[in-house]
Amino acid sequence: MEIKVVPHGIDAEKLERIAFILKTVAHPVRLGIISLLESNKELTVTDICETIQTEQSLTSHHLNTMKLKGILNSRKKGRNVFYSLKEKDVTQIIRCLDNCGCNM
Amino acid sequence: MEIKVVPHGIDAEKLERIAFILKTVAHPVRLGIISLLESNKELTVTDICETIQTEQSLTSHHLNTMKLKGILNSRKKGRNVFYSLKEKDVTQIIRCLDNCGCNM
DNA sequence: TGTACATATGAACACATCTTCATAAATTTG
């Protein structure tokens, strides 16, 4: 019997890339932050901490992680740092997950 | 300034659930398996190993992981075990990722 | 029954991740 191999051309590199993004996103706190930044153009660390109820340090670490991995931007103003989503892509992933599934 | 909080009702529990699924999926080998099972109703371990070029044991471990976490089914026939996607949801996640983004 | 084949399993190790804590650094304000 014939095995249909990667019909849409999902090569090893692409799998790596997708996995990388998913890994970056696959954490409740980080998902919470992303979801928040989806509806607020930019927010300070304190905003985020207060809204999703997480420790300052923990939040900062997660923000840094996401910034390093390329899905967040940051802008410094005064003693605040404003974070925002870098690419629309992540937004779309979340929207997709929110819409079409994950009812397990 | 007002912070818009979780407009679509993404509560903590939902974040956990989404993160759980994403974590399960967020690995190149597992993504490869899923992508393969998307275009092939069911496949044996050997089929998968040969197609995506992974060791038998490694493949088996990943299959088991995904089965335990509830995104794969398995059916035994003779000395073969046939694996298949359990829920459409995962398929949709992958399709979404394939279509709408991840161009980072 | 014995041999080959298909799959699972478990231990062990390396490595990554998450979280907390204490503290540093930068900035504003009194």
Added chain:
DNA sequence: CAAATTTATGAAGATGTGTTCATATGTACA
């Protein structure tokens, strides 16, 4: 300048994950 505020950082420990290796289990077939 001193105190308060905001954010970052780094160490440390706990925990989780990925991979390999050796081997077990189950099945088919000569």
